[in-house]
Amino acid sequence: MxxxxxxxxxxxxxxxxxxxxxxxxxxxxxxxxxxxxxxxxxxxxxxxxxxxxxxxxxxxxxxxxxxxxxxxxxxxxxxxxxxxxxxxxxxxxxxxxxxxxxxxxxxxxxxxxxxxxxxxxxxxxxxxxxxxxxxxxxxxxxxxxxxxxxxxxxxxxxxxxxxxxxxxxxxxxxxxxxxxxxxxxxxxxxxxxxxxxxxxxxxxxxxxxxxxxxxxxxxxxxxxxxxxxxxxxxxxxxxxxxxxxxxxxxxxxxxxxxxxxxxxxxxxxxxxxxxxxxxxxxxxxxxxxxxxxxxxxxxxxxxxxxxxxxSKNPFIELPNFSEEEQDLLKQIAQNSVRSKILRIKDSLPFKIENKNLNLNLPAFVTIRKKGALRACMGHTSTELPLYEEISHSAQVASTEDSRFGPIKKNELADLDFEITVLSRMKRVVELSQIQIARDGLYIRLGSYGGLFLPQVPVEQKWNLTEYLENLCYKAGLQKNDYLNPKAQLFSFRAFVID
CATH class of the missing domain: 3.40.830.10 (LigB-like)
Structure with missing residues (x-):
C-alpha cells in the first residue's frame, strides 16, 4: 500500500x-x-x-x-x-x-x-x-x-x-x-x-x-x-x-x-x-x-x-622562512637598490632554485636611514616569484616613494632594510576580527585606498580605534570612514624579515 x-x-x-x-x-x-x-x-x-x-x-x-x-x-x-x-x-x-x-x-x-x-x-x-x-x-x-x-x-x-x-x-x-x-x-x-x-x-x-x-x-x-x-x-x-x-x-x-x-x-x-x-x-x-x-x-x-x-588541516598562507632564506632575501633587496642607484648590473643570479623563494607572494620593502624611515613600497598581490618581487619592490621604493624622493649614492652605506612578506588579503566583516600586531590593514572606499603593515600600530602604540582612524587618514578619507557601509576593509598577515 x-x-x-x-x-x-x-x-x-x-x-x-x-x-x-x-x-x-x-x-x-x-x-x-x-x-x-x-x-x-x-x-x-x-x-x-x-x-x-x-x-x-x-x-x-x-x-x-x-x-x-x-x-x-x-x-x-x-x-x-x-x-x-x-x-x-x-x-x-x-x-x-x-x-x-x-x-x-x-x-x-x-x-x-x-x-x-x-x-x-x-x-x-x-x-x-x-x-x-x-x-x-x-x-x-x-x-x-x-x-x-x-x-x-x-x-x-x-x-x-x-x-x-x-x-x-x-x-x-x-x-x-x-x-x-x-x-x-x-x-x-x-x-x-x-x-x-x-x-x-x-x-x-x-x-x-x-x-x-x-x-x-x-x-x-x-x-x-x-x-x-x-x-x-x-x-x-x-x-x-x-x-x-x-x-x-x-x-x-x-x-x-x-x-x-x-x-x-x-x-x-x-x-x-x-x-x-x-x-x-x-x-x-x-x-x-x-x-x-x-x-x-x-x-x-x-x-x-x-x-x-x-578543515582540521587549513591552507597554510605563509611559509616559515629559514635564516638562510631570510638572509638571501635581504641580500636581494640590498643588491637591487645598489644596482638601481649606481646603474650597474645586478650581481645576483637571474634564477634562484628555492621553493619558498619562488612562491607568488606580495611583499613590501622598508628602507631606513640611521633608524628613520627613508622609503617603503610594495604590492598587495603579484604574479612574480618572491625573490623577483623583493627585487622589484626594493628598486621601486628606492626611486619612486614620493614622500621622500629618490635615494642618492651617498646614502647607500647608511641604509637598513626590512622585508615584509604578505599573506593574501582577507575581507574584514566585523572589527572584532582584527588583532593588533598580527594583522596589517588595507582600506578602500571609492577611488581612495590606504595600507598599514602590521608593525605600524605596534611601533606607534595605537589601540584599534587609533589604528583604523590613522588608516583612514593615510587613505585620504575622513577618520570614521572605516564605519561607512561602502568601505571595504581587508586584513593580512605578514612574515617580517629585519
Missing part, C-alpha cells in the same frame, strides 16, 4: 509539474525546466542515467569528517561539463544540509545587485525543488540591492537563463528535498559580490541553518586548448590560495576569465566568513576534453569543480 501511495504521489507531482510548465511566467510560481532538451535531456530516465554516470565515474575524495561549506560547478550543456560537475556533486552525497544557496550569473540581462527568485520552486524533469522563502527573505532584507523578483529568472520572451537551472537535476539526486535559494547576480564586479556576501553571511548566521553555497560558473571562453588551460590554471591557483582579492583584480582587468565571476567571489568570501579554510581543486577540464562530446581544440570553454572546506 505504501509503495502504491508513493507511486501515485510521484505521478501526481509530475502531472502538476507538467501543467505548471504550460503556464505563463506571470501565472506560474514554479519555474519550468527551460533548458531541458538542450542543456540536458528532457527524458526523466535519460537524465537520471546521465547524472548517475557522472557521479559514479570516480569515488569521493573528501573525508566525511571535513565539512563542505561551498562548491564551484560549471553550467554548460551536460555533454560538455556534466562529468566535471560530477566531481563536486559526488562529494556532497549523504551530507546533511538545511538549505542550499545557488548563485549564478545572468547571461541575458544585466542589472545592479542580485535577484532571488520570487516563486515557489525551480523544476526539472525530476520534479520540483522548493524555495526556502524564509531564508530568501532574510537575505533580501539585509541589502537594498538584493530583491526578490523574476529578474534574471524569467522564461518568457525568448532565451531563458540556464546557469542555475542546470544545477537543479544534480541537486535533486544528491540532496533530494533540500530547499534552495536561487540567486542571480546581475553584474560582474567585486562590489556586487561583496554586497551579496555580507547579506548572505548575516542571514545564514542568524538562521542557525547549515547551508551549502554553490557558485555556478564556467571559466575561460573560446581560446585554443593551450591558452585556455594557462588562463584557467592561473585562476585555479588563486582559488586554491583563497585569494579572492587578487582574483577580483585579475578578473576586472581580464587577465582571468569566469562568466560567473561574481558568484565565484561571493561564495569564496562567504564560505570563509562561515569557517571555510581550505579550497580544493577537484577537477579542471575544457569542452575539448569531454569524453561524451569532445569539441574543437581551437575554441574551448574551461570548467572547474571545486570545494571550500572547514
Amino acid at each position: 505504501m509503495l502504491i501511495y508513493l507511486l501515485f504521489f510521484t505521478l501526481a507531482a509530475l502531472n502538476n509539474l507538467q501543467s505548471q510548465d504550460m503556464l505563463s511566467e506571470e501565472k506560474s510560481s514554479y519555474r519550468p525546466p527551460t533548458a531541458a532538451g538542450s542543456f540536458y535531456s528532457n527524458s526523466r530516465s535519460e537524465l537520471l542515467s546521465s547524472i548517475n554516470e557522472y557521479l559514479n565515474k570516480e569515488k569521493p575524495i573528501i573525508s566525511k569528517e571535513e565539512e563542505i561549506i561551498g562548491i564551484v560547478v560549471p553550467h554548460a550543456g551536460y555533454v560538455y561539463s556534466g562529468w566535471v560537475a560530477g566531481f563536486a556533486y559526488r562529494e556532497i552525497i549523504g551530507r546533511k544540509y538545511d538549505a542550499i544557496v545557488l548563485i549564478g550569473p545572468s547571461h541575458i540581462t544585466h542589472f545592479r545587485g542580485a535577484s532571488i527568485f520570487d516563486g515557489d520552486a525551480y523544476t526539472s524533469p525530476l520534479g520540483a525543488s522548493l524555495i526556502d522563502k524564509k531564508l530568501a527573505g532574510m537575505i533580501a532584507e539585509n541589502s537594498e540591492s538584493i530583491n526578490i523578483s523574476r529578474k534574471g529568472h524569467g522564461w518568457n520572451g525568448g532565451r531563458a537563463e540556464h546557469s542555475l537551472e542546470v544545477q537543479i537535476p544534480f541537486l535533486q539526486v544528491v540532496q533530494p528535498n533540500v530547499p534552495i535559494v536561487p540567486i542571480i547576480i546581475g553584474s560582474s564586479n567585486f562590489e556586487s559580490a561583496d554586497e551579496l556576501m555580507l547579506s548572505l553571511v548575516k542571514a545564514i548566521k542568524e538562521s542557525n541553518k547549515k547551508v551549502l553555497l554553490i557558485a555556478s560558473t564556467d571559466l575561460s571562453h573560446f581560446h585554443n586548448q593551450e591558452k585556455a588551460c594557462a588562463i584557467d590554471q592561473s585562476l585555479i591557483e588563486d582559488f586554491k590560495k583563497f585569494d579572492y582579492f587578487k582574483l577580483a583584480k585579475d578578473l576586472a582587468s581580464s587577465k582571468k576569465e569566469a562568466c560567473g565571476s561574481s558568484a565565484l567571489l561571493t561564495v569564496m568570501m562567504a564560505a570563509e566568513q562561515l569557517g571555510g579554510n581550505l579550497p580544493l581543486n577537484l577537477k579542471h577540464a575544457t569542452s575539448a576534453e569531454s569524453p561524451y562530446y569532445p569539441g574543437d581544440t581551437n575554441r574551448v570553454v574551461g570548467y572547474l569543480s571545486g570545494a571550500l572546506l572547514k
Whole structure:
C-alpha cells in the first residue's frame, strides 16, 4: 500500500509539474525546466542515467569528517561539463544540509545587485525543488540591492537563463528535498559580490541553518586548448590560495576569465566568513576534453569543480622562512637598490632554485636611514616569484616613494632594510576580527585606498580605534570612514624579515 501511495504521489507531482510548465511566467510560481532538451535531456530516465554516470565515474575524495561549506560547478550543456560537475556533486552525497544557496550569473540581462527568485520552486524533469522563502527573505532584507523578483529568472520572451537551472537535476539526486535559494547576480564586479556576501553571511548566521553555497560558473571562453588551460590554471591557483582579492583584480582587468565571476567571489568570501579554510581543486577540464562530446581544440570553454572546506588541516598562507632564506632575501633587496642607484648590473643570479623563494607572494620593502624611515613600497598581490618581487619592490621604493624622493649614492652605506612578506588579503566583516600586531590593514572606499603593515600600530602604540582612524587618514578619507557601509576593509598577515 505504501509503495502504491508513493507511486501515485510521484505521478501526481509530475502531472502538476507538467501543467505548471504550460503556464505563463506571470501565472506560474514554479519555474519550468527551460533548458531541458538542450542543456540536458528532457527524458526523466535519460537524465537520471546521465547524472548517475557522472557521479559514479570516480569515488569521493573528501573525508566525511571535513565539512563542505561551498562548491564551484560549471553550467554548460551536460555533454560538455556534466562529468566535471560530477566531481563536486559526488562529494556532497549523504551530507546533511538545511538549505542550499545557488548563485549564478545572468547571461541575458544585466542589472545592479542580485535577484532571488520570487516563486515557489525551480523544476526539472525530476520534479520540483522548493524555495526556502524564509531564508530568501532574510537575505533580501539585509541589502537594498538584493530583491526578490523574476529578474534574471524569467522564461518568457525568448532565451531563458540556464546557469542555475542546470544545477537543479544534480541537486535533486544528491540532496533530494533540500530547499534552495536561487540567486542571480546581475553584474560582474567585486562590489556586487561583496554586497551579496555580507547579506548572505548575516542571514545564514542568524538562521542557525547549515547551508551549502554553490557558485555556478564556467571559466575561460573560446581560446585554443593551450591558452585556455594557462588562463584557467592561473585562476585555479588563486582559488586554491583563497585569494579572492587578487582574483577580483585579475578578473576586472581580464587577465582571468569566469562568466560567473561574481558568484565565484561571493561564495569564496562567504564560505570563509562561515569557517571555510581550505579550497580544493577537484577537477579542471575544457569542452575539448569531454569524453561524451569532445569539441574543437581551437575554441574551448574551461570548467572547474571545486570545494571550500572547514578543515582540521587549513591552507597554510605563509611559509616559515629559514635564516638562510631570510638572509638571501635581504641580500636581494640590498643588491637591487645598489644596482638601481649606481646603474650597474645586478650581481645576483637571474634564477634562484628555492621553493619558498619562488612562491607568488606580495611583499613590501622598508628602507631606513640611521633608524628613520627613508622609503617603503610594495604590492598587495603579484604574479612574480618572491625573490623577483623583493627585487622589484626594493628598486621601486628606492626611486619612486614620493614622500621622500629618490635615494642618492651617498646614502647607500647608511641604509637598513626590512622585508615584509604578505599573506593574501582577507575581507574584514566585523572589527572584532582584527588583532593588533598580527594583522596589517588595507582600506578602500571609492577611488581612495590606504595600507598599514602590521608593525605600524605596534611601533606607534595605537589601540584599534587609533589604528583604523590613522588608516583612514593615510587613505585620504575622513577618520570614521572605516564605519561607512561602502568601505571595504581587508586584513593580512605578514612574515617580517629585519
